[in-house]
Amino acid sequence: MSTIEVSPASPRSGEFQQPVVNDFSIQVATINGSGSQTANSVLMRAIFQMGVPVSGKNMFPSNIQGLPTWFTIRSSKYGYTARKKEIDFLVAMNPETAREDVMKLDRGAAVVYDEPLKLDALRSDLHFYPVPFDKLVGPVCPEAKLRKLVRNMIYDGIVAYILSIDMEEIHRALFKQFGKKKAKAAELNWGACQAGFDYAAKTFKKSDPYRVERMNATAGKIIIDGNAAAALGCVFAGATVVIWYPITPSSSLVESMIGYLKRFRIDKDTGKATYAVVQAEDELSAIGMVLGAGWAGARSVTSTAGPGISLMAEFVGLGYYAEIPAVIFDVQRVGPSTGLPTRTAQGDIISTALLSHGDTKHPLLLPCSPEECFTMAIEAFDLAEQFQTPVFVMTDLDLGMNNWMAEPFEYPTKPLNRGKVLTAEDLERLGGFARYKDLDGDGVGYRTLPGTHHPQAAYFTRGSGHNEKAQYTEREDDYVHNMDRLAHKFNVLRAHVPPPVVDDNPKAEIGFVAFGTSHYAAQESRDQLKSEFGIETSYLRLRAYPFTPELLDFIRRHKRIYVIEQNRDEQMLGLMRLEFDAGDIAKLRSITAVCRSMRGL
C-alpha cells in the first residue's frame, strides 16, 4: 500500500489543539471475524455522504477468525486518499493489540476504547473515551449470540457523536449496506448505533480537536472496490467464459462478476446464460480453459494473484506462441511464495511481463483506480483479440479489495474489437488462408474459429514449431521468421496500449514515475515537496507495458527520474533498463533503493 507520512500542520500540545476539520484518520482495531466490516463501511460511507472525501484501508490477517485487523478511514478535505501513517482517532476494540495501538499514537490523538481495557492508564497525552460496550449491547440485542456482531455498531454511534457525523447519514448508510432484504438486521444494528450515540451524548465532554463538517466534494461519486469495478468492466466487455480458482486477493473479482452476470447477462427470451463461469481445479486448468475458450473465439478471462501467475507460466507461453487471446487479472499481493497473502504489493511486474520459458513478452495494463479497472478490463479484451495474445491487467490488493471513491463509470463508446477472424464467406471469397501470415504488416495473422462451416477453415494449433500455415516445422528460417514477427507484433501493440498520464512541470528538474496504487502517495508527496521544501517536480503515471514513447521523452526532459513502486527489486525500473540506452538509464533512480540506502542497507 502506498503510505504517506503527513507532517502535522501545527505542533500538537496537550493543552490546546486547533480544531482539525475533515483532515484526519480514524483507525478501528478489532478482531477479524467479529463483524466489524459492516460498522466500518457504514462509518466511511456516512462521512462520504457528508460530502467529505474518504478512503478506507483494511489491514487484515490471512485468517478467518480471531486475529487482529485494522481498518483505517482517512477523511481529507484535499482529496488525498493514500493511507496516512499517523493515526488521529483510534477505536480500540481488540484487547490483544490495544496497548501497542495506543502506545504508537502521536500525542493529542483520541481513543475510544472498551472500558475494561483501562487504556487511559497508559498515557496522559491522549484524549480517552471509555465505553462499556458489553453493558450497552445487552438491552439493544436480546439474542446473546448476535451480540458479538452488533456490539461493533455501537462504536459507530459513539464516533458519530464525538466527530459530529450526522446520524441521519449513518442511518442511510446502514440501511443501504443491509439492503431491503435484511431490513430486520438493519433495525437491530441501528438500535446499537443509537445506543452508542445516546451514551456518548450523555457521558462525554469532547476534548479532542477532530470534527467532520459537511462539504460538497463527493457529489455524484460512487464508492466501489477495484475488484467489483474490474468485474463490471468484464461484464460490459462481453466476457463470455470466466474461469477462476479462488485466491486472495482476487477471489472477490470473480465473485462480484458472478453477481453481475446473473443480474445482467441472462437472456430474457430464453432464460439461458450468455456466459459460462467455471471454478477450475487449479490455476493451470483455469488458464488452460481460458486459452481453449479464446482459441474457439470466446472472450475469456481469469483472475488470480502471484502464486497463480507462477502456475500459469507454461500455458501463457503457449498463448503467446500459438497466439491466442486471453485476459488475466493479477490482483497482486506480497510474495515471494505464499508471502503475505493479505498485504498489497506490486511485485509481479517482471515475472508477469516476461512470463514463461523461451522468449516471451506480454502486455500489462496498470490501472490505478476503479474507473481504470473498469475501462482497462474492456481495453484488455479488445487488445487480446486484436493482437491475439494474452493480456494482463495488474491491479493489487489495495485497489482490488479496498473501497474507493470514484466517478461513475462511463458507458463504453467503442464497439467490441473482435480482431481478425475470417468467416465462411470470407474463406469462400479468399479461397483459403495461412494462419500466421503477416498480410497487413502489423504482425497479426488472420484466424478462423472451430465450427466455421467451410472446408478451408481448419488449421492445426500447436505450441511446437510452426510455419505460416500452422504446419509443424523445425526449419530454422521458419522459426526465426515467426519469432521476429512476434517481436514486431509486440512493437506494433505498443501504439495501442493506454498512454501514460503526464504532468509536465517546466520548472522541474526531477520527475517521478509511478503506476497503479503508488500514484496516491506519489501525488501527495509531490505536493509536500512543493509546499514544505519548495521543490518542483514533474510526474508520469505509467498505464501500460510495453512502454510508449512518452516515457523516454519524459526521462530525457528531466535531470533525474525517481521510479516509485511497491517491491524490493525495482522491477518496473528493471524493465526500463532492458529497453533504454545507458545514458537514459543513468538518470533513473528507484525510490526503494533510495530508502534502502537511507536505512544504511
Place this chain on the structure above:
Amino acid sequence: MSTTLTPPPKKVNRIGLEIANYKGAKTTLCAGCGHNAISERIIECFYELGVQPWNVAKFSGIGCSSKSPAYFLGLSHGFNGVHGRMPSIATGAMLANRTLLGVGATGDGDTASIGLGQFMHLLRRNLPFIYIIEDNGVYGLTKGQFSATADMGSKLKTGVINDLPPFDCCALALQCGATFVARSFSGDKKQLQTILKTAIAHNGLSVIDVISPCTTFNDHEGSTKSYSYIKEHDELLNEIDFVPFYDDISVEIAEGEVKEVEMHDGSKLRIKKLGRDYDPTSKFDALKAIDEAGKKGEVLTGVFYVDTGKPNFMDLLNIDEAPLATLPESKIRPPREVLDHAMEELR
C-alpha cells in the same frame, strides 16, 4: 467408334463426403504403431456416420499419441496443447462453442501422470466430449520410460521391472463420473469402431482406453502391453453392435440376450452378454469385472458402462444454445441503462 470412359462414381457418405475428406496428414509415427490403427478407425467412424468434419474440434496433449490428431480429420480444427493439460483446453473450447463435437486423443503419460488431476476433473464435469487414451504403458517420445499405466512386473527393453501398481484409467473414469466408459485394443477393428461410434452419439463424457502397443519401446517379451501379450490375454466383456439413428435396419436377437441402450441422438448400442452376468448401467458391476480380470491377468475389453440420463456440463451451466463465442455484441454487452442503474446503486 469411340467410347467415353466414365470413372466409377466416388463413394460418399450420407452428407456427400468421401473418406478422403476425413483423412489427415501423413503419419510420422513408427511403422506398426497402434496409434495409427486408432487414427484409421476414427477416420472410418466419422466418415461412416456422416459427421460434418468442420463441426469437429480435435485436442491433444504432448507425446506420440498427441501427435495423432494431425493424422486424422484434416478438415477439423485441431489443438495440440501442453503436456497433460488437454482437458482444460478442450473444456474451454467446448464452453465457447457447445455445438462442436470434441474429440481428444492423448496418451497414458498425459492422462495418468502429468495430467491426472485435469483428467479426473474432466470426468467429474461430464463434459460432452470423447476422450481417447492411446495407452501403451510407456513414454515413447522420450524413448521408453514406464508410464503410470504399466502393469506390475512388466519389463522394459533395458530389463527394468515395473514394481508400482498401475492406474486403471477406466476404473478412474467410472469412479469420477464419466458416463460412457469402454476399453478396446487397437488391433480389434470391429470392437473399436463400435465403441467410437457410440461415443460420437453419446451426449456426455466418453472415456475410451485403447491398448495401443508401442512397437519400438514396449513390444518385447516380458511386456504386458505388447501385441502378442494383448492378443493372448484380451478377454471380451461383451459383444457390441451400434445401430445409427438414421438406420432402420432391425436386428432380431432373442430378448434377454441383448441389452439395447438408446443414445441421445436416437442411435442404439446393442450389448450382448458373454458368459458372465453383467449390467452395463451398473458402476459396481463394471468395477468388479475390471478388478476380477486384473487378478486373472486378463485384459478386459468392451463397453464397461453407459449412462445416458445424467445431465452434462452444458446443461448444468444453463448456457445459451448458440455458441458463446459468436454471440453478437447486443447479447453480451448490456445496454447503457444497466450500467447507469449499477452506478446509481453505488452512489
